[in-house]
Amino acid sequence: MTIGRALDTDPIEEARRQWVAHGWGEAADGMAAVTSIARAHQIVLQRIDTVLRPLDLTFARYEILTLLSFTRQGSLPMTKMGALLQVHPTSVTSAVDRLEGQGLVERLPHPSDRRAVLASITSEGRARALAATHALNGQVFEQLGITEHQISQLRTVLRALRANAGDF
Template structure:
């Protein structure tokens, strides 16, 4: 990890935006840039934990999604929708996980057009092990004080809801 910078580059960009006549959008620029940088920081922490297991976050998410299902299997299209990623991304993740013996493709029992992706016993065990490690090393301490987490979750849920990620059924307080 590199040494901290002597100044906050986003605050400096905000100052520059204002100095160049874009003050009315400087807060928005700083917010977007801050969220993007926070995502980079969090992703680096997650990937540091997953790397020894040979997993990327995308593959971990798929394993965990399958682990959370009743049967340990989902149609690939449904996995894509639930993970909010393009079907090609799920196909790529399944290819890698299948090569590692963590999932297998099986024909859908009632829809000949669909393929199920199914967790193997090894995949289930790895999903549990990596989740325990992430819980201990990342999720228990996400880098935001406990008394601010709910506020952050509400703010980000509002952003995601307004972008069309989900529908709260008219209850804007649900996240």
């Protein structure tokens, strides 16, 4: 389950020291920041997967289910979901394939655009999404192990990074 045993020193700080020692000091902090993001992503995703496994969901499928549950009609065009969740169209297709096979979502023809496909959440899908949200709230989102102030800082800094990348 756990990937690596606890190390005596922070491996990212160690890499940063190597950067400085090689004369790449200008990039050292940025390298450490990027590596930290990658590792943090791995950590939280592992926790999420552990919580969602009993519910037969992955994070990608959970996001789609929850997004649909927030809409009035309970349905959205595939492209629209990809734009809101910022994932590739192919990822939406395969995730909806899976959700449809589980009976949590169904594909409907778009009423006015014959190219488009609507993904529509089923009542079973709604129930599953709600159960998953409660589990994730209690076991992951409220248990990050950092202070509220740090969570706030994290959101602010990453919002700047996302805005700079052209997200919104």
